[in-house]
Amino acid sequence: MRYHKIPDESIRRLPVYLRALLYFSQAGEKHVSSEKLAEFLHFNSSQIRKDFSYFGYFGTRGVGYDVDKLIRQTRNILKLENQRPTALVGAGNLGKALLAYEGFGIYGFDITAVFDNDPKKIGKKIGNVSIESVKKITDLPKRNISLGIVAVPTGAAQEATDMLVAADVTGILNFAPRHLNVPRKVKVITIDIAMELGRLPYYA
């Protein structure tokens, strides 16, 4: 399977696996079977085996997967081995919530730069990061930052994105409820909170 095209959906599940594996690791488990993992995540076990088989042979027949090894492999596939400095654009309510969000640590993201265009906010600190002017986004390459989070109002989102792209960012996590235009080489993932909520009443 190693040379097949890997489904996008498999990639999407890898961070989920990683989180579950970290949980098992902390619980002191040495090995875990696809069945165990499937039960924990409410997935199908052969899907888990297939997902990992796309990337190589990670398990031991008769035994299962070595938890810590699989964690390393998964981190490796996702390119999360090293801590990744990340830039946040927008220091409003959402930006502040993201700065406080402990979840990023699991995947090694570290928000080391925060930008805003409100002069009143510039220079202030949130946690231990100082808010800088959006003009400083041009410095990102110097600071080795290639991931950005867009948490500005919808109307400013494309502009913020353009600045990140100009600073050679390769990935953007977007919270503005709109499509962002970027060059093909830049990957954008949009999280539209209200949109997710929007389909809930349908199922009720």
Added chain:
Amino acid sequence: MRYHKIPDESIRRLPVYLRALLYFSQAGEKHVSSEKLAEFLHFNSSQIRKDFSYFGYFGTRGVGYDVDKLIRQTRNILKLENQRPTALVGAGNLGKALLAYEGFGIYGFDITAVFDNDPKKIGKKIGNVSIESVKKITDLPKRNISLGIVAVPTGAAQEATDMLVAADVTGILNFAPRHLNVPRKVKVITIDIAMELGRLPYYA
């Protein structure tokens, strides 16, 4: 098509269509073709036509779709015609950000109740909503609230969920990075922010 099983993916796209249609409406457009909508959303036009055809015949051949009519139809399908009171559990950073988030208005969600278990927070106001004790969650049926948002730390998420379920909530938007156990009749949508970010480096 009217009597076919409707793909989950189609439902997922309806809120996206709604947002785009509202944009066209505000721009003064009377009609929009599936082609126009597709271009705007970076979708395939026949997918849009098929999605709407699952629910009935909404367009006019040779003309396109009546924007305002389609907005009404879409709202109707998603059961968003009326303002929906919604409960938020967790008044931390994320909760505050959600309260300030303008996006909910588009879909008619109105956070009219906020609960937290921190006695220091209870009674305080955020915007024009007062924080109440989580014990008051039992009052939700009285207050006609059947949607809940879980924005508490991971360790408290299942407990918060259980309280919402006990109060006959039918839909839950979950921000805790874990699977929530609920009875089958309750629909849960989980947004795991860090997880989304977790696959960004893979594509870079």
Added chain:
DNA sequence: CGCTGTGAATCATTTCACAGCC
């Protein structure tokens, strides 16, 4: 024996292509 790894079968979704209606 137990569990992985994986072709093959199934199931779901998307796209094509065009008949049919305005």
Added chain:
DNA sequence: GGCTGTGAAATGATTCACAGCG
């Protein structure tokens, strides 16, 4: 003529089922 609505074809993802290894 133009655009919808939709079967049919193509594509993509999931699940089955079991061979093969530890």
